[in-house]
Amino acid sequence: MTPSPIPSSVLTAAGLxxxxxxxxxxxxxxLGGAVLAAAGVAAGRTWVRAGVPQTAALAVIYFGAFGLSHPLAKKIGAWPSVLTAAALAGCASHILADSVVAQDSRG
Structure with a gap:
């Protein structure tokens, strides 16, 4: 299975x-949930290449960020909450998957 040409960190943030x-x-x-799920599946193609533990952790982070953005929105507003969740999940995806897959592909 080849990873998406779009980094999983971008797909993760874009999905949220x-x-x-x-x-x-x-x-x-x-429909919003379908967009969230589709981006998660696309990002998951790269996560799987990074390993099972990374895939499990990133799935929890992705859907956890979605869930936690709701109560956070009551504190800081909807858009700031979504952007914060997207940034954190995207960073985690970059660290745990994108950088690992890139390192493996370099040899």
């Missing part, structure tokens, strides 16, 4: 931001 934006602007929450 895009899922929220889709749900907010269309008013269809399941």
């Amino acid at each position: 931001v895009g899922g929220y934006a889709t749900a907010r602007f269309t008013g269809v929450r399941p």
